[in-house]
Amino acid sequence: MDSHRLELDLHQLDLRFASSRLVDPQAVARIGQSIERCGQIVPCIVVAAPGGAGADPRVLVDGYRRVAALRRLGRDTASVEQWTCGLAEAVLGVLARAQDRSFAIIEEALLLRELMQGQGLSQQDLARRCGRDVSWVSRRLQLLSGLPDAALAAVRTGKLSSWAANRVVVPLARANPVHADCLLAALAASPLSTRELQCWFAHYQQAAQTVRDRMVGDPRLFLDALRANDEERAGERLRDGPEGECIVDLRCLEAVIARLTDRAAALQSVPPALTAAVPRLWSAIDVLTIAIDRGDALDPG
Numbered sequence: 001m002d003s004h005r006l007e008l009d010l011h012q013l014d015l016r017f018a019s020s021r022l023v024d025p026q027a028v029a030r031i032g033q034s035i036e037r038c039g040q041i042v043p044c045i046v047v048a049a050p051g052g053a054g055a056d057p058r059v060l061v062d063g064y065r066r067v068a069a070l071r072r073l074g075r076d077t078a079s080v081e082q083w084t085c086g087l088a089e090a091v092l093g094v095l096a097r098a099q100d101r102s103f104a105i106i107e108e109a110l111l112l113r114e115l116m117q118g119q120g121l122s123q124q125d126l127a128r129r130c131g132r133d134v135s136w137v138s139r140r141l142q143l144l145s146g147l148p149d150a151a152l153a154a155v156r157t158g159k160l161s162s163w164a165a166n167r168v169v170v171p172l173a174r175a176n177p178v179h180a181d182c183l184l185a186a187l188a189a190s191p192l193s194t195r196e197l198q199c200w201f202a203h204y205q206q207a208a209q210t211v212r213d214r215m216v217g218d219p220r221l222f223l224d225a226l227r228a229n230d231e232e233r234a235g236e237r238l239r240d241g242p243e244g245e246c247i248v249d250l251r252c253l254e255a256v257i258a259r260l261t262d263r264a265a266a267l268q269s270v271p272p273a274l275t276a277a278v279p280r281l282w283s284a285i286d287v288l289t290i291a292i293d294r295g296d297a298l299d300p301g
Helices: 025-038 064-072 087-096 105-119 123-129 134-144 149-156 162-175 177-189 194-206 209-217 219-266 272-294
Strands: 003-009 044-048 058-062 077-083
Touching: 025 064, 044 087, 058 064, 058 077, 058 087, 064 077, 077 087, 087 105, 087 123, 105 123, 105 134, 105 162, 123 134, 149 162, 149 177, 162 177, 162 194, 177 209, 177 219, 194 209, 194 219, 209 219
Parallel strands: 044 077
Antiparallel strands: 003 077, 044 058
8 A cells, every 4th residue: 555654743643443452551561662672663554534634633543552652651753654545445454464463353343343334334345355255254243243342341451351252241141131241240340360251151051040140240259169169179089088089989879870770760661782781880890899808999991
């Protein structure tokens, strides 16, 4: 694209795409350190505001973290590369140069949605003009489908990962919007890591309704209680040693055999596969009995 370099006062920048960028204080700090050492090497990308000319504000298309870093350093100007194309072409051009600038997937989705809503472009237009296929555009727009505004805000500010938003919050919002709102409110007060949220959601899916109501109200408390229970069980295993583990396993076998007995009694006819399995069970019990009588460890082979 035709362009020229210039220095612009920061107040001349139109930051209309700020809401399409993820907030990353650590990245801003790293960029600030680089600028302080070496100056601003990579220019920001701007275009003239639609309908504007001359000294009118330029729309900042790419370089939001660089601008944040410059402000953090107390600088008043930014080195920019002004493209002579229109706004939509500039945004699509930046998206097409993904190998030069690594966007988060949700940032790409937000920019694409902005172009559809603000510039009236179709998915086919977006795909063709940024050198992608329609399925690439569709997959990114689907990330925003069903994502509550509170979850999107949490992703932008770094309090919620894109993975957690789409794998936990979106399905939860579809199944129970009230629980999704409660979870997001709780996460705003006490954020969880992606791994913690994944663990929480796995237990939520298996929990009874009354338990779920408590889980969404204070997910941190639930995880703390879960961790305490795990530590208590680990302490019991350490205290009881392998002998205790053997006793627990034997009790589990007793329970399984009791359950099988009840089910077998309810069968109208005994299938051959079940009858054939009984000798193998007796053989396994004989091996176990001999091992216990000898006091030897059971050979798993």
